[in-house]
Amino acid sequence: MDKSINIRDKVKKNIENNKKWKIEKVMPNIFFMTALISILTTIGIVFTLVADAYKFFAKVPLSEVFSTKLAPLGANPSFGILPLINGTIIISTIAMAVAVPIGLTAAIYLSEYASEKRRKTLKPMMEVLAGIPTIVYGFFAYSFVTPLLMNIVPGLEAKNALSPGIVMGIMIIPLVASLSEDAMSSVPNAMREGALALGSTKLEVTFKVVIPAAISGIIASFVLGVSRAIGETMIVVIASGSSKNLTFDITQSMQTMTAYIVEFTSGDAGSGTLGYYSLYAVGLILFIFTLLMNLLAQYISRRYREEY
Amino acid sequence: MKIINDSNNTEGIYDRKALQKRIRNRVFYDKLANIVFLLSTLFALLVLTILITRIWRQGIGWLSIDFLKGNLSIFPEKAGIYGIIIGSVRLMSVVGPVTILLGVSTAIYLEEYAGKGKIQSFISTTISNLAGVPSVIFGLLGLTVFARLLNLGSSILAGGLTMSLLVLPIVVVASREAIRAVPSFLRDASYAMGASKWTTIRTVILPVALPGILTGSILALSRAIGETAPLVVLGVPTLILAVPTSIMDDFSALPIQIYYWTLDTVLTPEYANLAAATIIVLLVILFLMNSIAIIIRNKFQKRY
Numbered sequence: 001m002d003k004s005i006n007i008r009d010k011v012k013k014n015i016e017n018n019k020k021w022k023i024e025k026v027m028p029n030i031f032f033m034t035a036l037i038s039i040l041t042t043i044g045i046v047f048t049l050v051a052d053a054y055k056f057f058a059k060v061p062l063s064e065v066f067s068t069k070l071a072p073l074g075a076n077p078s079f080g081i082l083p084l085i086n087g088t089i090i091i092s093t094i095a096m097a098v099a100v101p102i103g104l105t106a107a108i109y110l111s112e113y114a115s116e117k118r119r120k121t122l123k124p125m126m127e128v129l130a131g132i133p134t135i136v137y138g139f140f141a142y143s144f145v146t147p148l149l150m151n152i153v154p155g156l157e158a159k160n161a162l163s164p165g166i167v168m169g170i171m172i173i174p175l176v177a178s179l180s181e182d183a184m185s186s187v188p189n190a191m192r193e194g195a196l197a198l199g200s201t202k203l204e205v206t207f208k209v210v211i212p213a214a215i216s217g218i219i220a221s222f223v224l225g226v227s228r229a230i231g232e233t234m235i236v237v238i239a240s241g242s243s244k245n246l247t248f249d250i251t252q253s254m255q256t257m258t259a260y261i262v263e264f265t266s267g268d269a270g271s272g273t274l275g276y277y278s279l280y281a282v283g284l285i286l287f288i289f290t291l292l293m294n295l296l297a298q299y300i301s302r303r304y305r306e307e308y
Numbered sequence: 309m310k311i312i313n314d315s316n317n318t319e320g321i322y323d324r325k326a327l328q329k330r331i332r333n334r335v336f337y338d339k340l341a342n343i344v345f346l347l348s349t350l351f352a353l354l355v356l357t358i359l360i361t362r363i364w365r366q367g368i369g370w371l372s373i374d375f376l377k378g379n380l381s382i383f384p385e386k387a388g389i390y391g392i393i394i395g396s397v398r399l400m401s402v403v404g405p406v407t408i409l410l411g412v413s414t415a416i417y418l419e420e421y422a423g424k425g426k427i428q429s430f431i432s433t434t435i436s437n438l439a440g441v442p443s444v445i446f447g448l449l450g451l452t453v454f455a456r457l458l459n460l461g462s463s464i465l466a467g468g469l470t471m472s473l474l475v476l477p478i479v480v481v482a483s484r485e486a487i488r489a490v491p492s493f494l495r496d497a498s499y500a501m502g503a504s505k506w507t508t509i510r511t512v513i514l515p516v517a518l519p520g521i522l523t524g525s526i527l528a529l530s531r532a533i534g535e536t537a538p539l540v541v542l543g544v545p546t547l548i549l550a551v552p553t554s555i556m557d558d559f560s561a562l563p564i565q566i567y568y569w570t571l572d573t574v575l576t577p578e579y580a581n582l583a584a585a586t587i588i589v590l591l592v593i594l595f596l597m598n599s600i601a602i603i604i605r606n607k608f609q610k611r612y
Contacts, residue, residue, distance in 0.1 A: 023506060024504050024505065024506050027505075027506045028417070028421045030413065031413045031414070031416050031417035031420075031421055032417055032421070032422075034409075034410050034413040034414050034417065035413075035414045035417040035418060035422070035431050036431075037410055037414070037473075037476070038414060038431060038434050038435045038438060038476065038477075038480070039430075039431060039434050041438060041449070041473050041476075042434050042437070042438055044449055044453055045441065045445060045446075045448075045449050048448065048449055048452040048453065049445070049448065052452070101348070102348045102351060102352065105344065105345045105348040105349075106345070106348050106349040106352060108345050109342075109345035109346055109348070109349045110349065113341075113342050113345055113346070114346075114349075122349055122353070125353055125356070126349075126352060126353070128356060129352055129353075129355075129356050131530065131594065131598065132356075132359070132534075132591070132594075133533075133534025133535065133536070133563055133590065133594075134534075134536070134537075135534065135536045135563045135566050135567055135570075136359070136363070136534070136566070136587050136590070136591070137359075138567075138570065139363070139566060139570050139583055139584070139587060140359050140362070140363070142570060142573075143366075143570070143573070143580055143584075144358075144359075144362055170352065170355050173352045174352070177349075177352070201334050201335060201337070201338035202338055202341075202342075203334075203337055203338040203341045204334070204338075206341075224440075227440055230442070231440075231441075231442025231443070231444070231445075232442075233442065233443065233444045233536075233537040234536045234537055234563075234567065237537075237540075237567075238567070238570055238571070258442060258444045258537070261444050261447070261448065261541060262444065262537060262540050262541060265447070265451065265540065265541045265542075265543060279448065280448060283444070283445055283448045286442060286444070286445065287441065287442075287445050290440060290441065290442055291437065291440070291441070293440075294437060294440035295437075298436075
């Protein structure tokens with residue numbers, strides 16, 4: 001009996017040990033506050049962009065914003081953003097033209113054709129490609145791919161849209177390949193075996209069974225790729241130059257929205273000038289573009305997912 | 309498949325030759341596809357090989373002890389990147405603790421305390437959307453909040469905090485997965501021994517989840533060390549001759565220096581070689597960090 005009383009006392013003492021119980025109550029609140037940092041960051045991004053973009057849109061009429069004349073540093077500055085949107089769309093299109101076919105076929109190979117052993121060596125090597133900093137790709141595009149393309153494409157300028165587009169596409173291949181591969185790998189084997197038992201070849205199984213079943217994940221990977229391409233900065237800053245003309249000629253220099261932000265902040269845009277506020281206006285448009293793409297990707301993969 | 313009565317074919321009603329040709333075609337296309345798909349996988353790896361050999365050959369001649377120990381100079385032959393390396397290291401000394409502390413405690417909250425309610429799903433959604441925001445936007449956030457509002461300028465602290473917010477989602481996602489993978493019987497055993505929730509987290513869950521958390525943190529840091537755009541937007545200066553000594557100093561980092569040297573190749577072609585040499589240093593650092601992450605994952609990850 002003595003012993004049990006002893007333990008009861010000890011338990012009581014422990015509970016009354018204020019310090020420990022305080023910690024127990026305080027910790028959840030501390031963790032909750034750190035979790036709020038992410039929400040605060042999002043609010044911070046939206047608020048800084050909207051507040052300064054508002055000052056821009058209050059001073060610049062919309063007809064000027066959606067014009068084709070971009071000359072922020074001229075004596076009579078004009079802020080038409082269409083050249084930037086045009087540059088962004090063209091370079092992203094080139095990138096996706098490289099990333100979609102190669103990324104998808106690589107995903108098919110890894111998921112359907114490769115042996116387990118080969119898959120385990122090839123997939124991590126693909127991921128190395130995703131880990132290389134974009135500044136390195138920028139250097140590669142400017143000092144290697146552009147001179148190489150000059151031999152093939154006549155009239156290609158030192159800064160052009162083609163070379164960063166291609167290199168950006170190569171950068172996005174691992175993203176498309178790994179997400180599409182995940183989608184295809186999660187198609188149950190029973191479906192493949194059913195088609196194979198009916199006499200299909202692997203190629204027919206892939207295109208008639210696996211891809212239709214995994215299509216939501218595959219499309220989502222494309223959309224995420226587009227979002228990456230739109231937000232990509234250093235490759236275009238280095239290899240695509242800063243021409244502000246509206247052109248559809250991919251051998252010419254073009255500027256994207258991201259490149260405009262980088263060029264202008266490293267320039268002499270003082271705080272409070274119209275040029276300074278234009279950064280945030282472009283930033284806001286860029287943010288909305290990529291956010292919509294990301295939400296679209298989430299929606300597609302959730303809405304059209306086939307459950308097996 | 310045509311069904312015909314062929315006088316040459318007495319065995320059945322199918323045109324055997326046509327059938328065999330069709331099957332041969334289908335098998336041929338399958339084999340062809342196998343090769344084409346393999347080639348497109350190899351294409352990505354080929355580009356990787358070209359990229360690395362090309363940069364290696366251009367930069368290795370310029371890489372020397374003097375280059376690593378020297379200071380920046382406008383003369384390419386005399387330029388060194390000691391101050392730049394220190395800048396990157398100090399930047400990481402801000403990013404590392406801040407990101408790991410915030411990331412891990414966010415993950416603990418989401419996995420252990422939040423429950424499966426609306427708050428949890430709202431925070432998770434926010435974090436996954438944050439992961440998709442372009443890095444240049446984080447630069448604008450840093451410029452407004454840290455550089456201007458808190459008056460930190462383009463110091464290491466401002467750059468480090470901006471970078472921390474950028475890579476935070478990586479640490480949160482990795483830590484959540486690591487915590488979720490801790491088997492519930494360990495948790496139950498700890499509670500059964502009378503341990504409180506915080507004691508269980510501190511002494512049972514975190515130690516078991518540590519390899520996963522560390523792997524994720526190293527991957528986040530390796531993303532941060534190569535990230536350029538936010539720092540450029542923050543206004544990190546071009547030519548810093550002094551080696552930064554405190555986190556309030558101005559600094560430059562490896563990717564920034566690569567950027568400026570690449571831009572200046574128009575004026576001084578040798579700068580391209582310096583940029584290549586700096587890229588080699590950056591890639592070696594990244595390689596080492598990733599190797600450490602893989603070693604940690606393979607060696608300390610216990611399977612239950």
